[in-house]
Amino acid sequence: MGLDINVRDDDGWRIIEVQGEVDLNSSPELRAAIMKEVEANRKVGVDLSGARYMDSSGVATLVEGFKTAAKDGFALIRPSNAVMRVLQLSRLDTLFDIRDKPSGG
């Protein structure tokens, strides 16, 4: 249970790997990890393939990262079904740059 966050480099991007559940309790940790990289002007990919759960506080965290990052410098990598569903229900699924890997499609 809970949340695990790992950060690695890939092809000029900082990849923030999210494993576990993002909710009111854990989203501040995700927010801190995202904002640290975004505010250092790095290109950030948030790998959400292992995010089993995400609530509106997680969605708000992703939106804040997207808004703060440079244009074309913030992507969601392979979001899980749970993440895609909450983005769809939030009508924000078309807002984000969603990719299979940082470079290319």
Added chain:
Amino acid sequence: MNRQDIVLEVAADPRLLSSVRELVRAYLSAAGFPSDRVDELVLGVDEACTNAIRHGCVGQSEDTFRVVLRTVEDWIEIQLEDSGEPVPAEVFERAGAPPEHDADNLRPGGLGVHLIHEVFDEVEFCPGLTEGNCVTMKLKRPRRNRE
């Protein structure tokens, strides 16, 4: 008066949300909802709990909120009760309006209320006269599981 199946009194501590989600998941799965549907319903209940912690129990760690689960004829009802400042009903309704595709207008609290309206068949919000709020989220039971 209908029987309450489960009444939970939960401290206003975000660390407890995952436990509440697991219990709600088990209750809705047993009621016969398919797993994809259970996932989004659990999200809706979690959003209501999050709002109870954020707005209903302002900064008092000894505060609690209640989650009541019951089956009433063809409906499943999940009720959240907090003891915070009553929120005017029109504020709750307005918060539930769909967010624009415009990230600049995103309000995190409002997004939670929108998600609750999105996943449940009916939502009733009743602020108390002097204190507390109550939101009842209703679901038609899957046909094959009705008695």
